[in-house]
Amino acid sequence: xxxxxKRSGLLxxxxxxxxxxxxxxxxxxxxxxxxxxxxLTNKYRTLSDKTEQFASAVxxxxxxxxSTIGQKTQEIAKNVSSxxxxxxxxxxxxxxxxxxxxQSVKEDSQxxxxxxxxxxxxx
Numbered sequence: 001x002x003x004x005x006k007r008s009g010l011l012x013x014x015x016x017x018x019x020x021x022x023x024x025x026x027x028x029x030x031x032x033x034x035x036x037x038x039x040l041t042n043k044y045r046t047l048s049d050k051t052e053q054f055a056s057a058v059x060x061x062x063x064x065x066x067s068t069i070g071q072k073t074q075e076i077a078k079n080v081s082s083x084x085x086x087x088x089x090x091x092x093x094x095x096x097x098x099x100x101x102x103q104s105v106k107e108d109s110q111x112x113x114x115x116x117x118x119x120x121x122x123x
Contacts, residue, residue: 011054019047 022043029036 008058015047015050015054019043022047 023040027036
């Protein structure tokens with residue numbers, strides 16, 4: 001994406017530089033007014049055509065990129081949605097494991113208390 005931006009900037013700079021160069025050459029060349037106007041008109045048409053082509057290419061490329069992004073987004077959404085049930089099951093299983101471990105710890109703790117109490121009782 002950064003390369004495209006650099007290329008677009010370079011192309012735009014080249015076009016602007018070309019226009020300035022052509023305009024300077026035409027204005028400083030020793031020509032009659034009618035010839036100068038005709039040359040300027042021709043150069044303007046050429047530049048206008050090139051600008052149209054550039055804008056069309058940029059528009060087409062933008063559509064291609066947008067389409068690709070849309071397709072990739074749909075693929076990612078499908079992948080994520082297909083994995084959700086599995087993730088939910090794993091979360092439930094993990095919750096159950098934690099609950100079982102907690103229950104085991106509570107039972108062990110209760111047994112330890114009972115053992116301590118029974119060992120502290122006089123016989």
